[in-house]
Amino acid sequence: MLLSLAEATVRFGGRAVLDGVGLDVAEHEVVCVLGPSGSGKSTLLRAVAGLQPLDAGRVLLDGRDQAGVPAHRRGVGLMFQDHQLFPQRDVGANVAFGLRMHDAPKAQQGERVRELLDLVGLPGAARRAVASLSGGEQQRVALARALAPRPRLLMLDEPLGQLDRSLRERLVVELRELFGRLGTTVLAVTHDQSEAFALADRVVVMRDGRIAQSGTPLEVWQRPVDEFVARFLGFENVVEGTVTGEAADTVWGKVPVPPGAAQGVRSVLVRPAGVRLVPADEGLRCTVAARTFKGTHVAVHLQPTDDGPRLEAACALREAPEVGDAVGVGFDAAEIVVLG
Numbered sequence: 001m002l003l004s005l006a007e008a009t010v011r012f013g014g015r016a017v018l019d020g021v022g023l024d025v026a027e028h029e030v031v032c033v034l035g036p037s038g039s040g041k042s043t044l045l046r047a048v049a050g051l052q053p054l055d056a057g058r059v060l061l062d063g064r065d066q067a068g069v070p071a072h073r074r075g076v077g078l079m080f081q082d083h084q085l086f087p088q089r090d091v092g093a094n095v096a097f098g099l100r101m102h103d104a105p106k107a108q109q110g111e112r113v114r115e116l117l118d119l120v121g122l123p124g125a126a127r128r129a130v131a132s133l134s135g136g137e138q139q140r141v142a143l144a145r146a147l148a149p150r151p152r153l154l155m156l157d158e159p160l161g162q163l164d165r166s167l168r169e170r171l172v173v174e175l176r177e178l179f180g181r182l183g184t185t186v187l188a189v190t191h192d193q194s195e196a197f198a199l200a201d202r203v204v205v206m207r208d209g210r211i212a213q214s215g216t217p218l219e220v221w222q223r224p225v226d227e228f229v230a231r232f233l234g235f236e237n238v239v240e241g242t243v244t245g246e247a248a249d250t251v252w253g254k255v256p257v258p259p260g261a262a263q264g265v266r267s268v269l270v271r272p273a274g275v276r277l278v279p280a281d282e283g284l285r286c287t288v289a290a291r292t293f294k295g296t297h298v299a300v301h302l303q304p305t306d307d308g309p310r311l312e313a314a315c316a317l318r319e320a321p322e323v324g325d326a327v328g329v330g331f332d333a334a335e336i337v338v339l340g
Ligand SMILES: Nc1ncnc2c1ncn2[C@@H]1O[C@H](COP(=O)(O)OP(=O)(O)OP(=O)(O)O)[C@@H](O)[C@H]1O
Pocket: 012, 013, 017, 035, 036, 037, 038, 039, 040, 041, 042, 043, 044, 191
């Protein structure tokens, strides 16, 4: 393992902000830590970087305990949300910063700066003033600066946080390609799930200083481990139900569940795609409370007539009912997950 955290704990004023975290990152792996604000993501990065001492547990790099090893000797690169470029220096000097710290010869520095600016898609930008760059270009400079000393581990804190959505979506694809090509090992934190899913080989969801779930993007998306993770991913159709065989008894009536589901009292997740609209006199009677255009589909919010929490359905653009319409609801077992 390139990086291992074992029982890593950080306390502030008696509260554990990192609470016995265990995490391994293999060489060439891109891991994204995802979680709500305050869940401890930045503290985790700072602990690995050597900017935050642990109160208990260990950080190992290449199997070596990093206790007492200062940040600049850990061989990790860091890129923060507010990219912290030096505004009074030009692009080249910013990228060369990490190299000068390592006493690289001048000619070699110039060569490496050119190479990196090509790599991040800013060829020939070395003499430009940082202030003349757009947000996205500054982000690329910050990335080039972090990559320049060839860190064995690159750490990104909300790397695309401040950029607008279309630029973020483009950069995330570029980053993934770049990391794959360079074989960079990456530990990134973000609160944006689409960013994490697009970038990562593996996502780690944090909750209150602990790891709630770790898995490939597909695993986490398909099988959130509990209600917290499901809701964090944006799934709203979660109810308690009693699972017996291949059905769950819920406030929404009997809901079919996949074969082999855990039995007894459970949280049941119904993906919006598994909420099927049927004629108004069949299934669960509902009224359309709201609808939101989502580009590829319409999210239809349904209020069950006989009380119970609202349901979200994903409807094809042309088939979405209007607000106020009475509809019936059926369920599709393939889109239902028994949690826990
Ligand atoms: N130096 C500090 N002293 C006291 N409390 C701190 C300190 N640094 C962080 N905290 C607290 O630790 C908790 C976790 O903070 P952290 O920044 O790691 O969370 P985060 O998941 O990165 O959040 P965000 O997404 O908002 O950046 C927060 O409640 C924060 O207020």
